Amino acid sequence: MDIKKDIIDKIKKGELKKRPKIYFALRTAFVILATILLFVISIFSVSFIFYILRESNIRFLPMFGRPGLLIFFLLFPWTHVLVALVFTFIIGWLLRRYSFAYRKPLLYLPVIIIALITLASIALHIISFHERFSRFARKNDVPVFGQFYRAYRGKDFDSSNIAVVRDIVPDGSGRWQAITDNGTKVYVYSSASSSGMQENFPEPLASMPVPGGLKDSRMAIIFGPKQGNAIQERMIKIIRNTGAHRRGFWEGFWQTLLHWFH
């Protein structure tokens, strides 16, 4: 077999042709665009976790020990983590043909991708991107995003067995009334009775123990089963009423650690 002659003959007859340069340029452009898109979606997904934790107050659940931690893990938005991990894998697969990706041990690339996604997500959280964008999306009915943010809004009281309230006061009819941090009025019941809600909240908020020596006891985090606009207090923690819990995930995280190790 004369390989050289066979191939030259094929080239001369036009049976063997070069792929045009534009083919490879488009392929590279596709890889770049796909990589950017996957990065953007992953960053949106992971930063949304911080937003959910802040908006839903579930970040306070670990303060309540094992029951709170269990519910925290059940309510944690794991799908967003899964999306980011799957996209990390796809990004790595797209970049595998480039020397910067394959010359180093295989673990480096996914670690770097995850680190970049995490840092960018933290940056978005710091500038309150989701808070601003969700207001804009809901107000202007932005396609997809408007519905997306509406679906998550207001879930904090309904689903997470936790309420962050202030000004727990008697309402004059024998019940205790409180206002949540998004302005909803709720009724707080004692956990003394095991059969349904009892209208017998044990003592006023001001006389409750203040763990850790916190100065301002005007905000309470109540953990317990919810029913409509009522919550049965199983456990209660007092936090500062400085709007700190609104300032972001990290403030609540440190508060959680403080109470966990107290």
Place this chain on the structure above:
Amino acid sequence: MIIEQSDESAAADVQRGRDEKFSVLMQRYEGKLQRYAAKFLFDARDAEDVVQETFIKAYRNIESFDTGRKFSSWIYRIAHNECVNFLKRNKLEKIPFFDLDVLFPQIPKEKHEDEINLRQSKEILDSSLRKLDIKYREPLVLYYIEGFDYKEIADILRIPVATVGVRLARGRQYLKKEYDKLA
């Protein structure tokens, strides 16, 4: 004094439409790729088929070659892929999809004189290669017979540079055992 045109310059000419330069490249690489494929497949006719496919693919995709990089690594990469595809199609050897040593390359300790003995005993290397797993065989052939360095082998096989070292070291250890059996 006639200075031979470099492979990269000849490839650039092919990209510009001078197809006759491709025959120069084929002339230079046909023997090398035949030898490489023969060490992979252990059959001269199969090696010929693979080499022909390699040149066909090289010509078809010549516009993707970056003339700033080494042509030899590029064409050997194509030859490697063709050899792997041939083995998979004919189910001649098990090609693992994934190997732990690309995640955590850990170079095993070996004595320096092991390497010297292997360089001097190419006959032993040739006869023992068939017994070696393909993932160790290829780096050994590329390093000791084809003369590539670690970075070039990493580019051909698309594996981390550290993994090249790991596989060479393990391949040497295995061949040393075979050599000691025969000695």
